[in-house]
Amino acid sequence: MKKILTLLLVSVLGGIITLSAYKLVFEKDSLFPVTSTTSKPVFFPTTNVSNTGVYNAATPDFTVAAENTVHAVVHVMNTTMMSAPMTLQDLFLGRSSQRPQVGTGSGVIISPDGYIITNNHVINGAQNISITLNDNKTYTAELIGSDEKTDIALLKIDADENLPYATFGDSDQVKVGEWVLAVGNPFNLTSTVTAGIISAKSRDLSGVNSQSFLQTDAAVNPGNSGGALVNTNGDLIGINTAISSQTGSYIGYSFAVPSNIARKVVEDIMEFGNVQNGILGVTGGSLNSKAAEQFEVNDTEGFYVSGVEENSGAEKAGIKSGDVIKKIDDIKISKFSDLSGYLSTKRPNDVVKVSLIRNGSEKTIPVTLTKMEIVDYLDMQLRNIPKKIKKEHNIENGVLVIKNENYALYSKLGIRPNYIITNINDQTINNVDDIAKVKQKYGDKISKISIINNNGQKESFIFR
Numbered sequence: 001m002k003k004i005l006t007l008l009l010v011s012v013l014g015g016i017i018t019l020s021a022y023k024l025v026f027e028k029d030s031l032f033p034v035t036s037t038t039s040k041p042v043f044f045p046t047t048n049v050s051n052t053g054v055y056n057a058a059t060p061d062f063t064v065a066a067e068n069t070v071h072a073v074v075h076v077m078n079t080t081m082m083s084a085p086m087t088l089q090d091l092f093l094g095r096s097s098q099r100p101q102v103g104t105g106s107g108v109i110i111s112p113d114g115y116i117i118t119n120n121h122v123i124n125g126a127q128n129i130s131i132t133l134n135d136n137k138t139y140t141a142e143l144i145g146s147d148e149k150t151d152i153a154l155l156k157i158d159a160d161e162n163l164p165y166a167t168f169g170d171s172d173q174v175k176v177g178e179w180v181l182a183v184g185n186p187f188n189l190t191s192t193v194t195a196g197i198i199s200a201k202s203r204d205l206s207g208v209n210s211q212s213f214l215q216t217d218a219a220v221n222p223g224n225s226g227g228a229l230v231n232t233n234g235d236l237i238g239i240n241t242a243i244s245s246q247t248g249s250y251i252g253y254s255f256a257v258p259s260n261i262a263r264k265v266v267e268d269i270m271e272f273g274n275v276q277n278g279i280l281g282v283t284g285g286s287l288n289s290k291a292a293e294q295f296e297v298n299d300t301e302g303f304y305v306s307g308v309e310e311n312s313g314a315e316k317a318g319i320k321s322g323d324v325i326k327k328i329d330d331i332k333i334s335k336f337s338d339l340s341g342y343l344s345t346k347r348p349n350d351v352v353k354v355s356l357i358r359n360g361s362e363k364t365i366p367v368t369l370t371k372m373e374i375v376d377y378l379d380m381q382l383r384n385i386p387k388k389i390k391k392e393h394n395i396e397n398g399v400l401v402i403k404n405e406n407y408a409l410y411s412k413l414g415i416r417p418n419y420i421i422t423n424i425n426d427q428t429i430n431n432v433d434d435i436a437k438v439k440q441k442y443g444d445k446i447s448k449i450s451i452i453n454n455n456g457q458k459e460s461f462i463f464r
Helices: 002-026 063-070 088-093 259-272 289-295 313-317 336-343 387-393 407-411 432-442
Strands: 073-083 098-109 115-118 128-132 138-147 152-156 179-184 192-203 213-216 228-230 236-243 254-258 282-286 303-308 324-328 351-358 361-368 374-377 380-384 399-404 420-424 448-452 458-462
Touching: 063 179, 063 192, 063 228, 073 115, 098 236, 115 259, 138 259, 152 259, 179 236, 192 336, 213 236, 236 259, 254 259, 289 303, 303 313, 303 336, 303 387, 313 361, 324 336, 374 432, 380 432, 399 432, 420 432
Parallel strands: none
Antiparallel strands: 073 098, 073 128, 098 115, 115 152, 128 138, 138 152, 179 192, 179 228, 192 213, 213 254, 228 236, 236 254, 282 303, 303 324, 324 351, 351 361, 374 380, 380 399, 399 420, 420 448, 448 458
16 A cells, blocks of 8 residues: 555655656746737838728618618529420320420619519510519519610509509710629529629620620629629619629629610610610721721720711711720720610710810710611511622622521521622612612512622522
């Protein structure tokens, strides 16, 4: 017993000595006071802002904008009957091979009596359109009209009461860096709100300068198409339309049709039944350093006019080849999508002030916009050939194909956009007025057509 106690005492003493030595040797340098220091870190500002000012880092209050918008955003469901492959079971039971296909998106109520704006691609081909409000009430919607070019459609529902609605803001006044909210109803789970900023304006995703989107980093996912993009006041400044993604999900870039374009489209649909496009009548391209060197001009921003269309507002106002358009009204023109985007808010006979540079001097010229003469014939859209194209390709007559939905003419003859039709049934076609005469005389029955393809080759086809 005595040996055990002695052994225990030695062990305790050994432990105390070992622990004390560890504290003395190994932890000596880690012990320092926290109430004082021998020197202070120096912080340098990353900007030239005076350090005497007070910095306000408060985040904007989005609650009012969200409250004003969520009840105006709806869930849009379209149903289309699609033909599926016939199965043996369908054959034996005598069932149809058609199956309903459902697509969903969002929409925005823009009037208390039930007009709703959404994307054309949300309701395209729909045989039945259903609208669910934020309070879960469901209505059947009527398609009033749509425009494929701007991807805008107008719907109407009949409700028993006045509906909450969004008011249009001025998208031309939107600034890069401005806070915005994206509001959608993608999963029919009532409206969802995300926040971000305007990343850029006048974005073109087509590659042919036919679009002018607002770009934002507010999270927008599939199902948000047709929803609202609003500013911090709750004003509608855009209709969410597309995202840029390799996965199909949001990765930081989303795009909205500016409200000024969307508003003009729906007003045209309500008043005229279709979209009225006012054109300036110029051809050319955006300037940069390379283009400025090529055209021998000093400006690297703006729209360089390389040609003026015959009988257009630009020609009548005196705009010439070599002019550089810098502004239209109060809108700065840095690239073509700035120009096309602003003109998309105008109609024929509207007057715009074109500010341009000519031979180093600034000029401001009022221009009355004209109507693009387009006719529909044989499921094609045809227009007069711009004077510049006639001159460059030595073309004397014809009309330009800008759209072809005639499967036979496309697949068998290869007629596609930018082809030129010069003759129908042995009658010379000089302009769209001649197409109207042919249409009146022959209807859809044609026996011969002559064209010029994209390679400048002339071809004729006879139908038997």
